[in-house]
Amino acid sequence: MIVLYVVLAVVAVVAVGLVVARARRRAGAPAVPAVPLPEVLVAEATAIPALAPEPGLAERLAASRGVFDRVRGLGAGRLDEDQLGLVEEVLLRSDVGLATTTEVLARLRADGAPEGVASAVREMLLAGFDTERAVREAAEPGRVPVWLVVGVNGVGKTTSIAKLAQRLIDEGKSVLLAAGDTFRAAAADQLEAWATRTGSEIVRAAEGADPGSVVHDAIGRARARGVDIVLADTAGRRPNSANLLDELRKVRRVADREPGQVIETLLVLDATTGQNALSQAREFLAAAAVTGIVLTKLDGTARGGVVVAIERELGIPVKFVGVGEGVHDLVPFDPEAFVDSLLGA
Numbered sequence: 001m002i003v004l005y006v007v008l009a010v011v012a013v014v015a016v017g018l019v020v021a022r023a024r025r026r027a028g029a030p031a032v033p034a035v036p037l038p039e040v041l042v043a044e045a046t047a048i049p050a051l052a053p054e055p056g057l058a059e060r061l062a063a064s065r066g067v068f069d070r071v072r073g074l075g076a077g078r079l080d081e082d083q084l085g086l087v088e089e090v091l092l093r094s095d096v097g098l099a100t101t102t103e104v105l106a107r108l109r110a111d112g113a114p115e116g117v118a119s120a121v122r123e124m125l126l127a128g129f130d131t132e133r134a135v136r137e138a139a140e141p142g143r144v145p146v147w148l149v150v151g152v153n154g155v156g157k158t159t160s161i162a163k164l165a166q167r168l169i170d171e172g173k174s175v176l177l178a179a180g181d182t183f184r185a186a187a188a189d190q191l192e193a194w195a196t197r198t199g200s201e202i203v204r205a206a207e208g209a210d211p212g213s214v215v216h217d218a219i220g221r222a223r224a225r226g227v228d229i230v231l232a233d234t235a236g237r238r239p240n241s242a243n244l245l246d247e248l249r250k251v252r253r254v255a256d257r258e259p260g261q262v263i264e265t266l267l268v269l270d271a272t273t274g275q276n277a278l279s280q281a282r283e284f285l286a287a288a289a290v291t292g293i294v295l296t297k298l299d300g301t302a303r304g305g306v307v308v309a310i311e312r313e314l315g316i317p318v319k320f321v322g323v324g325e326g327v328h329d330l331v332p333f334d335p336e337a338f339v340d341s342l343l344g345a
């Protein structure tokens, strides 16, 4: 009799368990309860407001699109001097640069715009984007891939690292962030808050520590744990100082030493600085062997055309553009979508 009661009790417990598990699965509840975050970081993470629903690219680029309004208003056919002047003014204001502006004007003067001025300008701007812009994610067998993120202070390096981490995680990769900006403690704190939000690992050291050793440790940890990719933050202080560039060279050497391999060196530029971003970029190109540009803050500027000037004058592909402050506000640069956002109907 007792045996029967025990058997019945076990059957009842298992049945209830199955029903509860099925109900939770239906409700989309996770099978394993989430591990609570440390309190300090929870406070920091929840202080960041939730993302608004995603607006489209054209809305994000509204300020730059606004500059092209008058060009969109021009019809088809030959252009008179006033109209050519207007196109010139718009192109210069949008910061596409003098070389592209001169070329577009010469073509419009010679050929007119049989399909409409917006369509002719669109085609000419697009012709300037013929570079390969795929981003590398794999290193040689046995080595740990590293993306080194460089740029002067305030351009958006740390935020872009968080956004890149989120993208890679969304692709199913595991990511480790190296807090190579050891110039101020707040830099590592900022990166740590992003690591928590994105679910990345982080390696950090005390303020003033050698950035190279942080990156070295990060690579060691990534290798030991089988992490797919290391994203290394760097300091951006002292814009034109040889010290900064020397330090970057050193960090790069360390990051590229086995088992690490630098497969992308991403230079972050702030689009709101327009043509100034170009002179900044030239300083970094030689020192840091840049493989791609991340152009940030395109949402907050009318100078979006600078992306045309960057590719044309630097010969380095723009790989990602930042269009907001949230962790999802970074998109791979797609020239067609971009130019359509400026000139499309």
Ligand SMILES: Nc1nc2c(ncn2[C@@H]2O[C@H](COP(=O)(O)OP(=O)(O)OP(=O)(O)O)[C@@H](O)[C@H]2O)c(=O)[nH]1
Binding pocket: 151, 152, 153, 154, 155, 156, 157, 158, 159, 160, 181, 187, 235, 236, 237, 296, 297, 298, 299, 300, 321, 322, 323, 324, 325, 329
């Ligand atoms: N609107 C907008 N703001 C951005 C974008 N990217 C970065 N920011 C903001 O720019 C500011 C500076 O960003 P950080 O990521 O701290 O810049 P940083 O290059 O790491 O700066 P340092 O560490 O001081 O060298 C922050 O307020 C970011 O939210 C973007 O695409 N759009």
Ligand SMILES: [Mg+2]
Binding pocket: 157, 158, 159, 181, 187, 233
């Ligand atoms: Mg930073």
